Amino acid sequence: MLKKDLGLFLLIVVVGSVVAILNPRFLSPINLANTANLIGLFGLFSLGEGIVIITGGIELSIGSIFALLGVIFVDLLVTWELPWWLAVIVTVLGGTVLGAIHGFLVTRLKLQPFIVTLCGLLIYRGIARYYTNDGTAGFEFGQSFPMLEWLTAGRTVGVPHSFLMFLLVAGVMAVVLHRSVFGRYLFAVGKNEEAARYSGIRTTRVIAAAYIICGALAGLSSIYLAMYTRSISPASHGNFYELYGIAAAVLGGCSLRGGEGSILGIVLGAILLQVLQNLVNLLGIPSSLNFAVMGGVILIGVLADQQLTRYRNRSTKV
Numbered sequence: 001m002l003k004k005d006l007g008l009f010l011l012i013v014v015v016g017s018v019v020a021i022l023n024p025r026f027l028s029p030i031n032l033a034n035t036a037n038l039i040g041l042f043g044l045f046s047l048g049e050g051i052v053i054i055t056g057g058i059e060l061s062i063g064s065i066f067a068l069l070g071v072i073f074v075d076l077l078v079t080w081e082l083p084w085w086l087a088v089i090v091t092v093l094g095g096t097v098l099g100a101i102h103g104f105l106v107t108r109l110k111l112q113p114f115i116v117t118l119c120g121l122l123i124y125r126g127i128a129r130y131y132t133n134d135g136t137a138g139f140e141f142g143q144s145f146p147m148l149e150w151l152t153a154g155r156t157v158g159v160p161h162s163f164l165m166f167l168l169v170a171g172v173m174a175v176v177l178h179r180s181v182f183g184r185y186l187f188a189v190g191k192n193e194e195a196a197r198y199s200g201i202r203t204t205r206v207i208a209a210a211y212i213i214c215g216a217l218a219g220l221s222s223i224y225l226a227m228y229t230r231s232i233s234p235a236s237h238g239n240f241y242e243l244y245g246i247a248a249a250v251l252g253g254c255s256l257r258g259g260e261g262s263i264l265g266i267v268l269g270a271i272l273l274q275v276l277q278n279l280v281n282l283l284g285i286p287s288s289l290n291f292a293v294m295g296g297v298i299l300i301g302v303l304a305d306q307q308l309t310r311y312r313n314r315s316t317k318v
Helices: 003-022 029-054 062-078 084-107 113-131 146-153 161-178 181-191 193-198 203-229 241-251 263-282 287-317
Strands: none
Touching: 003 263, 029 062, 029 161, 029 181, 029 203, 029 241, 029 263, 062 084, 062 113, 062 203, 062 241, 084 113, 084 146, 084 203, 146 161, 146 203, 161 181, 161 203, 161 263, 181 193, 181 203, 193 203, 241 263, 241 287, 263 287
């Protein structure tokens, strides 16, 4: 565990302890299970966001992808009556395709990731609203998918399956990022893309792969979110969710300049964000301040990263 990850873990313990003292309901099994469920839901796509940030990019369209793929997923189940497993495959592939498009635009057409994903944010939500005629997509009365619901919204020994899926994906991504050649390439490209290219790394493929991974995880997350909400209003579903992903990654040590970060850090960042959200709810703080809390967290994370970089530079010079 890096010093930054250890510090984040201790911060989670301190914040959790303070909340538990102020409101003992924080440690109730129901509250812990609900918090774990939200950690799983939001942490899953935060992993993909973190991978993109490590390469020096950014992904701003995740929330709109949730709206678009969410209404398509519900429509496949309700209107087209596809088997749930086939609808899941189509939805994940849809996210993968969108990620591949972003990777192509960034690497081949040399567009800025900010512009590409900002346009995606607008385009995908617009398509989602047009697809449903600005209506709400949802399941019919009495309609159920027992196995799908168990896999996405079920619990084993009180532990939400969304949280278990999050841990499983985090474990796989940790191996990919920290124990594989591809992972070293991701860090190298994020640190200095030109130097990585001169060293023989196919930087375009590495960057494109990062966006594809992010898109696939967004597709998987859209399924869990759709089964969690049970209805999707394309005008608001997933709004600003990309901020959660960015905040979790930044808190977890991913530098917005690229080349730094860890899966463990992103996991801890996702946990801290939901603990803070739980703090807002349990202490009676107005929910309208949620975005203020999120913005403050991102700002503090960026400032901390900037100060740490300056400290390292001074140490190197000395």
